[in-house]
Amino acid sequence: MNMRIGELAKLAACQPETIRFYEQKGLMPAPIRSHANYRLYDASHADRLHFIRRCRALGISLDEVQTLLGFQDRPDMTCGGVNDLVDQHILEIDRQIADLRTLHAELSELRRQCDSARPAARCEILKQLGETSSSDGPRSEHVAER
Structure with a gap:
């Protein structure tokens, strides 16, 4: 066909x-x-x-x-390389999950900073996002690249 x-x-x-x-x-x-x-x-x-x-x-x-x-x-080959590839993929997914959990925690904490609607000039989330801190490091940038 x-x-x-x-x-x-x-x-x-x-x-x-x-x-x-x-x-x-x-x-x-x-x-x-x-x-x-x-x-x-x-x-x-x-x-x-x-x-x-x-x-x-x-x-x-x-x-x-x-x-x-x-x-x-090449079906006559052993599948050890397939197992290795999938294992590496699983490790990468585990790393991504850990990064996402960290990001979730950071965003949840950020959200707790502002418990009500107020004028944007007094928004704690916007203030926190505008501050320079140690959380501006490579991990945050790595998550943003995805």
């Missing part, structure tokens, strides 16, 4: 541009072309696209997806 890019995109709930991008990055194999030069995809393309989209939904980077596809394309 061959399908054109629009059909594959609809099947995968993505845009045709996404498929072209994955092809350009080498994540998707080039499809065959019809006599009218349309891209024609088969079930293996749909399976691979589903794999890529699932990885991306889990926050796996394109480089990591490329690595995982390498393992998938």
Whole structure:
């Protein structure tokens, strides 16, 4: 069963541009072309696209997806590298969760500074945000970069 890019995109709930991008990055194999030069995809393309989209939904980077596809394309290899990649991803998520908890605590404390609506000139939150303090350091900037 061959399908054109629009059909594959609809099947995968993505845009045709996404498929072209994955092809350009080498994540998707080039499809065959019809006599009218349309891209024609088969079930293996749909399976691979589903794999890529699932990885991306889990926050796996394109480089990591490329690595995982390498393992998938060589089924005779051991999956120790896959385990290592996922373990590193879990550690990164744990770090992000810790950063978000710290951010939540900081914002909650900031919110406690102003318990009622007042003129902006007397807003404790705005005053606190305007003060220079040690919380302006790298951790706060790192959270903001995401």
